[in-house]
Every structure is written in structure tokens, then in C-alpha cells.
Amino acid sequence: MTNQAILGVILGPDNSQRVVISAGLPSSVAALEAEIKTQCKIVTPFRLQFMDPLFGNDFVNLTSIEELQDKATLKVVYTVSQPQDQADSFSFPSTSAADDASSSSGDSTVILASPEYTSSRSSWPDLFPVPRFKFDAEIKLEKAYVAFKENGMLLIPDPKLKSDILEGLIQEVVKHTVYLTDSKFDQVAEALILRHPCLKEKGSPSGYAGWKMSLKYKLSNYRTHLRKVGCPEVCANALKYKPAEKCSPAYDVKRPKRGEVDYCPPFPLGVSEQSLEKIRIELLSDVKKRNNRDTIKGKMNITFSLRRQEVIYDAPMISELQQRWPALFDAAEINAEFKRITTMPLQSRFLSQLDLLSEGLLGVFAKRSGKQGKMLKDITDMMMMDDVDARRESLIKGLCIYLNENPDILVHEYMDMTDAATLSAIAGTTVGVYVTRGTPGKDFPDVGIIIEGVVILQDLDNVALATAMLFGLFYCFNMSYPAQLRYTFEVIQKVVMGLDPTELSRKAQNLKTKLQ
Template sequence: MLSAQTSITYGFNNFFLLFLQNNLSSNMATPAVLRIILGQNDSSKISLPSGIPDSVEELKSEIKRQCEVAGDFRLQYKDSDFDEFINLKSTSDIQNKATLKLIYLPSASSLTSPCLSSVEPSLDETASISSVDTDILSSSSSSSSSLRCEPWPDVFPVPEFVYDVELQLQRANTDFQNNGILFSPSPRMKSDILESLASQIIKYKAYPCNAEFDAVAEALVKKHPCLKEQGSVSGFYGWKISLKYKMANYRTKLRNIGCSELNVNSFKRKQGDPRTSPNQVKKARRAEVNYCPDYPTGQSQESLEEERLALLSEVRKSNNQQVVKEKMEKTFAYRRHEVIEEKPFIAEFKRRWPALFSEQEVEAEFTRITTVPLRSKFMQQLDHHSTQLITIFKRKGGAAGRKIRTIMADLDKNDAVETRRACVLKALMVYLNEDPENLIREYMDVEDNQEAMDQTVLGIFAIKMEGAESTDGLADVGIIIEGVEVLHDLDNTANAVAILFGLMYSLDLSYPTNLKYTFEVLQKLVMELDGNKLSTKAQVLKNKLFEGTF
């Protein structure tokens, strides 16, 4: 029998050992990393030094902190048994290097996308997120109610028509499959079909190009083969022409009811503006999805001006990024009208909208306009094509080839990813017969070159460190527009080019004549925006770029 003192001592020792064991196990928790899918073509990695949290709520808090995500959301994890995303109920279901996806709830406000969609795009595990199964990041604020959420689709979704039209088409399709008889719709039925297609097209853009009309007409006859045209080579040429006329009439109808995107082109509106030619059409020309949106529901020019004034005070406060972002999103339509209709000088616009001139806000504005992430897409595509581009550059002969080899020599001194990107971009300009110095100017000292910088219409300045031999030795990188330094401390040349590209959209700037091919390639081949129609020079490069990939 143990004495009372011995029992107490034995119990205390057991308690002390258990306490030490629990503390040691918690202190020795295995660190973990998780891949977080934030939205379409947007993912991030978070580190958990103390291991995966015990509760889902703790994990959500950590995601909000590290990914700077606001609003409410639920989590899904990639289940290995079913190979699909399933709602996360317990953190015991996930392990180190697991993939999680954020599903934003209706009250959530996104940091990376201005629109709300219930569509859930799917994930390609090896590359990026497609637009089939993953929720597009969204905001349910009133500022986004009039914004388009998706770019032009790869395959146009033909809508469901009114009941009687659908019924007749079903019977006609069956008759076509059984007997090969084509269907000739009545004028009224054809008008109903075209009207539905026009209302579907306007969800993506107001001014489709010729290739996009082709895509819509082709999708129509594929879904309803009974509507193919006998005697037409494509089988849908007549539908395409009719659709063009219907779309023009549909735009007129929307313009008459006050649609801002179309009203900006009204002849009556332009008569009172001496700066604008009546024949000038202000429309999306570079795959802008939200070019000139309507003001949010319940808002007017006066109320949004009050929001802008409030934004001026908010931007001066520290640690106030979320409030600034919400107000920037709310005033997006007001800002776009100002940029497109008034065409302000950069100095004046920067004074009115100082919050826009930061890397994060340029990226957010670009995403609002195009629905495409800026820097992640730019860097991913640039890195993806770099190897083939370098191979193409090596084949270049003559003076351009010698200049390219001088530029690429920096890679022998430093093969860092930033140096590689900068060399590829400069060599790309030379390959397109454009001078890199028209875009990127390198200086050793700011004071000695201040006059030249003040005279720069549009470009990037790079201040080199004393004694630096390659493009990585930069003390500062910034952007100048109309002689105004709009951004600086951009880390590296490639990042500055990406941000400048975003500013071209945010400020509705035209591409410089002496750099038009460079920006065309960046837009259509790198960012994959409106890449159907290319200049001869860009098409030749595209052909070489994709040699051997099919």
C-alpha cells in the first residue's frame, strides 16, 4: 500500500509529465503549407509554422490574414477519393500541401474581382484555374451590380428561347435528324431568336467584332442544326449578317433608355462637345469587359463625387486599405466616365484620384475592367513563353540579332528570374523592330537626368546602382506619364511593364506609335486579350511561338 504522501507525489509527477508532453507536442507541431485558390487564375500559398489549426474558423482567420481577403466565405478541399472539391467541415480532413478553395458567400466583398457570379469554374491542377467549376470572386456591393463578370467565352452559350420558339425548334431538329429537312423560321420567330441572341451578347460586350459574330452564329446552328442555311459555305452566314443588324438596333434601343456604355456615343451628346468628332465612337477596343459602365443603382454623379471626396481623406489614413478598396470599387463607374468622357491630364487625374496610383489598385482596376488578373497572368505567361522566345531570338540575324545578343548577355552574369524577364522583354522589343529605350530608360542619377524625365510622355525609368553591371542592380524603378512620376519603387523592370500595361487600361491610354507592336504582343499573346485579330508582325511571332506545340 502506498502512503498518502507517496500517492500525492506519484499523481503530481504524472500530471507534470502529461503537462510536459502536451507542451512539447504543441511546440513541435509539424509546419504546413497550403495552396489557396482565391478565384479564377488567382491562387496563393500560405505557411503555417505551427501546423494546421484545430478548427476551420482558425484556419479561415489565418487565410484572411495572409491572403488579405475580406468578407465571409466557406472552404472546400480537394478530396482524393472523389477527385473533386468538397466542403471542409474539419481540419482533420486536410494535410500538408493540401489545396483549398474559397467559396465567397453573398455578403462577401472580394479583393480581386468586382463582380458576383454563382458560376463555379473547375480547376486545372497543373496550371491555372479555368472558368468551369470555380466560383468567380465577387462583391455584392451596389457598385458591382451593373458590371460584367466574364470575358467573351471560348464557346458562346446560346440561350434558351421563349417557350413556343423552343418547341418549334425541338420538332424541327428532330425532323432534320430523321429526314434531313432544314427549317425556315417565320420572320417573327427569326426576330425572337435574334433578339434573344442580342440580349445574350450584350452580357459580354456591346460592340462584338466580326469573328465574335461568327462564333455566335456558328454556336446557334450547332445547337439547332435545323437552322443551317442551304447554299451558304459556312451554313450560318445569313444568320451572322442578320445578327449584325439586330445588334445595331438593340444598341439603339439601349441607348434610348440611357445605357451609359452606348449613350457616350450618342450624336446629340457629342454635338455639345467641341472636342469630340461626331464620327468618333468610344468603345472597348482592347477586350475591355466593363468599358463605360452605368452608375451603381441608387447612385448619381453628385453622390459619387461625395464618395470621391471621402476617399481623399481615407487614403491619408494608415492601415486603411480595405476601406479605400471598397470606396474605389464603389466609385469605379464614376471614374471610368471621367477618364473616357473628359480625358483629363494625368497630373489633374492623379490629384483627384491618388488612391488609384498604387500597384494594388492598378491591378484591381485592371481586373474590374477586364475581369483578368494583371501581374499573376502577365508573369505566368511571360515565364511560360520565355524559353521559346529566347530560342526565336537566337535565330535573329543582322543588326537586330547583334543587339539582342548584347541584351541577353546579362543572363550570363545573373540568371535570376527578374533578370530573365527584363532581358526577354527588351529583346522582344528589338525583335519587333522597336527601340527598348522608347519604353525603358536607365539612369545612373536622378538629378542629372531630371529634365529628360520631365519630358517623358510615357515610359519606365530605372535608376541603376553605382557599379551595377546587369539589369538586376536597380535602386529604383518607376513609371512616368506626361512628365509626371505616377509610381516608383516597383522592384524590377518586368513588374513595371506589367503595371504600366494596367495603367494603359485604367487611364484609357492609346499605345504609343513607336511601341504599338510591343504592346500588341503583350496584350494579345501574353495577356491573351482579344487575340483573334493580329497584325502581320504579331501573327508571324505567334506562329513561331507555337511551333511544335501541337
């Protein structure tokens, strides 16, 4: 007999409810949402978050039912404007910013924002959803489909119908990205002829080669239009932002390449660069105050677009970013920033997926022979201990070895060195995780992150957490992976985290196939 499940559900400020599910936890998140919607009588669209012990009991988006246990605490996050009695308990008013159009009386506009950032975009779907086209276009397609079913006659669309179809597809595409890879163009064009088989092209091996080429031209023209109206993601690639000596459209194209959803968002409605800059300046003093986490998180949400445009357009040095955005150099804020960019939790997903893949990776490691096999066996022997942090560290190092990369480039260990000697060694490191052991006067090892010879984070709990934070910083700072560790971070991105997992290098694809 299935035991009943009891959940605590936070509906709003001073408003929570116990939910009892007699049949036990449902098999999916959607089924759980339906149950909570019924019992709590919620009529507003929402999503669920759960209290994650891996992240200091912060609330994290619920993506899998396996993340829940009995007597867990959930939070309802409304995806549209909430009713007065069901407002998000984590929203707050930020400091007023001057309105550009204010009157002489000095009125200001109060910016309201929730600490929970909601992206205006969604990640690329596994199956592209072909939208409904204009009313007259749908009528033509319905008649063409009947003719196709009766006698197999294919439709040669007139210019207007073809334009309507392409326009509808592009409007659906830009909900996810304005820069498509070749494989994604294939996916869109193939989805079109599967939905409307009468549009299949005669004489084309794939049946959609012409549609694919037309989509490329249509999206290119649409990006030109977006550039004229000031879309920052497209304006970043305008010629006026290219160096004078390399002023060509193909040079240094800035676009999502690693599964980013909000790569370079526009400023929020009703605010300007000047008002966001004032909030940034306020943050410089906010980070010096104690017990100020919610205020900092809210203002970092508001200024996300300003920060991303600085990172994308200007590519500043790490030292300059530390001066302008000190709040970003914190593990909790790196988690939040990564989620704003990808809509995916960083720390909890990385650690849970690493644990989930551990048995499969151990099996793959065991099949290697020779010098590499011996190194992997030494790593495997270290993983037999009960310390979960040591197991994860050994697994990450083993992954580097398996991919023919040096784990010492990722994890720099400094043994029995003074602080001065350690700092001297760190200054010569481009990027990586450092671990100091046996430092005089310190009983516990120090784990931190180095980028451009600067210590970004320190006093982290373990190497696995530091690796997750380093991976997140590559997204926060729009940095490329180190050439000597490119396969390791590709596997972390596409296999462990599942970000843009479709186009893999040969090494990463071989590992993924063996794990499956």
C-alpha cells in the first residue's frame, strides 16, 4: 500500500497550507502542480520551487519529482500578476530611480522587482512546435492537405502564403533565440513538413532544403530589423561595435553558444541605463551591510540587463568587474546569475547529476587500460571512501584523465606553503581551482577559484562545489573554456548539465554514448 505524502506549500505572505496526497507523491511535476492547484484552489498560473538543502535551504525550481521527499516544503511562484492575497512573499520595492521624463517637482519612479528572476525567453525545445499561421494561410493549408491525402499532390505555395509561413516560423524561433545553428534550421524545416506534409519539396533528398534556405534568409533579414529597433543581442554584432582594424561582420560574433537563454536581454520596461546605473552604485554600499541578502538579490535582478550588456559589449577584465559588481563575486549570487542566463539551477543540478552519473562513469573508467587505465584505477580506489566530497573530487579528476586532459590544470594543489608563496603561485595561474593544504596557522584546507591570476572566491567547502562555481563563472563573465580543459567543460556542460546537448565533439559524444 502506498504511504500518503504530506507537503507544506507556501502560497504567499502569511499564507501557507498543508497538502496531503493519500496516494503518495505523483509521478511527475505536472501531476503535482495539478494536485496542489485543486487542493489549494489556485486559479492563477504558477510554478513550484522546493527548499533545497544543497543550497542552504534556498528555494530552487522543481524540475524533477525525484528531488522531493515526504514532508518537503514547496513554494508557489505565480507566473503572472498575483492577486493581493497571494502575492509573492519575496517581492520588495527597490530604491527609487529618477525618471528621465520626470517633472520639475522631482517625482521619481519606483521600480518594483521580485528576487526571483523570470526570463522572457525559453530554452530550445526538443521538438520544435510549428505555430498556427494566419487565418487565411491555415485555410489554404487545410485545402492543400485534403488534396494531398486524396491524390498525393504537393502544394507549391504562392509568395504570400510562403511569406506568412516563414514569418510565423520566425516569430516562434525568436521566442528562444535569434541565432540558429545549422542543425536547428534543419529541426525547424523538418517540423514544418511533418506538420504540413503537403509542403514537402519534390526532388529534395530531405524534402525541406528549400525551406531551410528560405528560413536562413528570413531570419537574417529579421535580425536586420531587430538591429534597427535596438535589440541589444543583435546590436552587439553591429559594425560600430567591432574594432576598427577588424571591422567585418564575421569577426567576433557575440551570440549564445552554450545553451544561454537570456544571453543579452534588453533593459526592463520603464527603466533606463541611467536609472540602472544609480542602482548599481547603491549596490556598492549594500554589499557592506550585514543581513542584506534579499535587498542585494533584488537589485542584482533589476540590474541584470545592464550587467550582461557590459559583459557582452565591453568584455571587461575581472579586476574591473570586481570593482563595479562586487555582489556578483559570491557563491549564492553566481548561482542566481547562472539561473538568470540559462533558467537552470547551477549548484544543485551539477552535484546531483554528478552523483547520478557516478556509477556509469566508474564503469567507463574501468574499461580503460595502459597508463591512462592505471591513473583512472588510482582515482577509482580513492572513490571507495565514504566521504562524498572526496568522491566527487576524484570523479572530476578522473573525467579529466579520461578525456586526455591534465587534472592538475583544473585543480592546483599547494602543500605546506606560506601565504606569500601561495599568493605568488596563484598570480601566475590563468584559470582554475586552488586547494591549499598544510598552510601554517590553518587547520583546514582552503578551496577557491582563480581567474586571470585573481582569487575570485575562497573558503569554499570542496573541489566539486568550486568546479561548479567556476563553470558558472564562465557564463557570468561570457568567457571561453580554457583550451587545455575544453573537453572536460564541454562534458560538464552538455552531458552533466544538459545545456545545448545536441552538438558534441567526438570525445564528448563517445563518452555520452558509453554512458547511455
